[in-house]
Amino acid sequence: MRRITVGAFVSMDGVMQGPGGPSEDPTRGFKFGGWVTPYFDEVFGEEVDRLFREKCDLLLGRKTFEIFAAHWPYYDEAAPDGGIARLFNDITKYVVSRSGDVDTSWRGSVLLRDIAEVKRLREEARRRQEAVRGRLCPAQLQADRIASLEHRPGDRALRAARRHPGWRHGAGRAE
Numbered sequence: 001m002r003r004i005t006v007g008a009f010v011s012m013d014g015v016m017q018g019p020g021g022p023s024e025d026p027t028r029g030f031k032f033g034g035w036v037t038p039y040f041d042e043v044f045g046e047e048v049d050r051l052f053r054e055k056c057d058l059l060l061g062r063k064t065f066e067i068f069a070a071h072w073p074y075y076d077e078a079a080p081d082g083g084i085a086r087l088f089n090d091i092t093k094y095v096v097s098r099s100g101d102v103d104t105s106w107r108g109s110v111l112l113r114d115i116a117e118v119k120r121l122r123e124e125a126r127r128r129q130e131a132v133r134g135r136l137c138p139a140q141l142q143a144d145r146i147a148s149l150e151h152r153p154g155d156r157a158l159r160a161a162r163r164h165p166g167w168r169h170g171a172g173r174a175e
Contacts (some may be wrong), residue, residue, distance in 0.1 A: 001122060001123055001124075001144040002066040002121065002122045002123070002124055004059065004122060005051075005056075007052075008049045008103045009036050011035065014105075015032075016172060017030050017033070018030055018032065018033030018034065018035070019033075019034070019035055019036035019037070019065075020033070020034060020036065020037060020071075021033055021034045021037065022034045024067055025063065025067065027063075028118055029092045037058065042092075045081075047082075047168050048084070051159050052071070052084065052087055055091065056091065057093070057094060058088065058091060058092070058093045059096070059118065059121075060093060060094065060095050060096070061095070061096055062095060062096065062097040062099075062102055065095035065097075065102065065109075066102070066103075067110070068088065068093070069093075069103070072084075072106075073089060073106050073107070077089065081149075089106075089107060089108070090108070091108060092108045092109075092110060093106065093108055093109045093110070094109075094110050094112050094114070094121065095109060095111055095112065096112045096113075096114070096115070096117070096118060097111060097112075097113070098113065098114060101151065
């Protein structure tokens with residue numbers, strides 16, 4: 001049986017949305033995209049590297065998949081931080097989408113149409129599965145399919161989050 005591990009960037013108030021950049025995910029008026037990037041330091045990088053040290057597949061919801069597919073296939077794998085791009089480009093990416101309206105042309109992408117297909121996938125005896133973030137996580141938690149949660153804020157990001165305007169004003173809180 002596969003092991004599903006959730007690796008997510010989560011703020012202290014439960015925000016998982018748009019950690020990488022200002023325009024990454026402005027859904028529902030979210031204005032604080034890129035909240036993790038300014039605080040990415042060596043310790044933070046080591047934690048991300050640790051999460052992906054063991055070869056895995058990615059299990060992503062449609063929105064996260066679309067964000068990844070718009071970035072990682074075009075990232076320079078020879079760049080100093082190109083290892084994650086190389087990994088993501090070489091492994092299988094499973095994208096869960098009820099509508100099926102997803103471009104799976106990124107090499108190694110496989111469309112799953114519902115949670116039942118995730119259950120079937122989990123029962124296969126293969127390498128570890130990675131569920132990265134988003135609306136897919138609660139459904140997997142509720143179905144008791146998550147083996148572990150890997151919270152990745154980094155100490156520096158936690159301290160800095162308190163200084164973020166959204167923290168004080170409640171903007172961007174998880175619903």
